[in-house]
Amino acid sequence: MPNLYGAWTRTRPRLLLALPPLLLAGAIVCAGLSWRTESANREIAALEAGRDRPVAADAPAPILLARVLQLARRDATEEMEPLVAALESRDAPALLARARYALGNARLRRALNLIERGQLDPAGPLIVLARQEYRRALQARPEFWDAKFNLDVASRLIRDFPEIDRQVGDELKAEPKKIWTDIPGQPRGAP
Template sequence: MRAALRARLTRGMAVFWPWALLGAALCGAGVAGYDWVRLTHENHLVRALGRSDDVAVSPDASARLLLARALFLLRMGKPAGAEALASRVAARGTPREAASLHYDLGNFYLREAFARIGDARFEEATPLVIQAKRHYRAALALEPDDWDGKFNLDVAMRLVRDFPISPQGKGDTLPASKKLWPDLPGQPEGLP
């Protein structure tokens, strides 16, 4: 009886395992096929956005597609739309993708500021430089070794300086000197 049961189980397993492996292979092929179709469609949309075709992107799209949409919006001169996508790119993508978007936003604002400076509209350029510095700092927080971001932040810092804000109402904290004529730095005091 045991031998008959063992023979029956062995024959059953001999039939089961090939079908199970075939089913697993078909499931794997189906998943791979779905991913291939999805990535092909995503590549098509990224290329269309690169050609400056206005393509709608779903809110739950991948970070790569959202980044391509943000770059399209920047090329079209719509930084507010690109900034709205920054949080979704940061949530779905890698730190490098989020830093890339912040870097591109900083470049957009700095280019706009230079255009205003070239037209001698300095008051309009100041807020744009401040926005550029904000985005460069965000990019450098994510990618601290990005030399281009450091350089562009340095350029923006030279255009509009960040001065520390002193607390109001406290006045000068240094006591006034009692000497009528303070010493001048570098004044010679005798022979060399």
């Protein structure tokens, strides 16, 4: 016991001298992290308010997601793709799933606009790309119900418009297999 008390009396002054610089360093680090978080929150709020701000690919993941969502509202899919790719390298599967879902929605909206105007040929590839994005969103976050639902909708669009799969020719050669939907658990044939 006397050795422990003697060691404490020898090291206590050194610890008391080292404690203020350590506390100061910790306070500086906490202030820097707080400033960085506040700056990121301001950037996200500006993007959500609709202000167009460029975001670098090395920005924090929440800022990348905010920019992707802003671009999705404008259907700027070409600008979204590099940001979504940058999110893949981060360890944020929930944010990546939301970004892929937004990219799929933007492509599906564009495809639905084309379908409403009767332009089925250019709508097909967009639907296929939207389905791929929904699948990738589900790979990142398997319980993402909205992505499951939209994947189902996009898959049914391809089955409902079999001429999208047409390769050559002006006439649609409808096969009975391609007209009926494939609902699991439902018998094939007439409804």
